[in-house]
Amino acid sequence: MVHRIIFYYQTFTSLQPLLIKNTVVTHIHVSSIHFGYDNDNKAYIHLNDDPPTTNKFIDVWKQLEEASKLGIKIILMVGGAGGAFSRLFSNFDIFYLLLVDTIRKYPFICGIDLDVEEPVPLNNIKMLISKLDQDFGKDFIITMAPVAYALENNTPGMGGFLYNELYKSKEGQRIDYFNTQFYYDFSSDSYETVINNGYPASKIVLGMTSSMDITNSKKIVEQLSQKYPDFGGVFDWEYINAPPDGEKDPYQWAIEMNTSMTISNPSYLDMIINYLYSYYN
Secondary structure, three states, X not given: OOOOEEEEEOOOOXXXXXXXXXXXXXXXXXXXXXXXXXXXXXXXXXXXXXXXOOHHHHHHHHHHHHXXXXXXXXXXXXXXXXXXXXXXXXXXXXXXXHHHHHHHHOOOEEEEEEEEOOOOOHHHHHHHHHHHHHHHOOOOEEEEOOEHHHHHOOOOOOOOOOHHHHHOOOOHHHOOEEEEEOOOOOOHHHHHHHHHOOOOHHHEEEEEEOOOOHHHHHHHHHHHHHHOOOOOOEEEEOHHHOOOOHHHOOHHHHHHHHHHHHXXXXXXXXHHHHHHHHHHO
């Protein structure tokens, strides 16, 4: 089992609840990067509404580095709503260099998430993936965040291109996993439709929002984990509101998801039991 447990992290509340030994969280997707020009027409890169290096993010980066030391993979998300890719490709050499410099400034960032929610030519996405692969190497994680229907039916997603065509290309094979937004059809059937359409379960992460009922979510995750031994994992948008307790204890969502994914995996349970036995004896 791939066993990804992913938080999207845009509202920068404290990560302390998950910064523990043997944390079950595997990835944090830091959201989100955008590009633009200031009043002097100078190109900028922003994390949400401010430069990534601004003082307001000092503690954020410190906690993300601590998370990385605990084994959590830190992924930088580009896009979502707001036109990031249109701006990126309008002056690619300049904006891409700002992106590269940001990633290199924080070397614990080990991947990038391309959340394309605006019309973009497929060749531009391929070019971007190739550049990232060239500049950061094969171990650098590259992910995307399509809506579920774009993988179910080979219809254009919000980016206006076919993910099926991308996935079959050389560049598409470089994508480590798809953080698939199952927000509008969160079901086992929808996930299975994606798999039956030619995508391996190991690359399809089941995406949910914090507003979804956690009891139903746990049931679906357990079902899919039982059906697909290489089930690709789960993500929640976003950390601050993660159910059942939201900001009070967002880590509880990760515990619940971990239990649902491992309950049907005796070998993993045996490992936990053996660890607890050796710890207390």
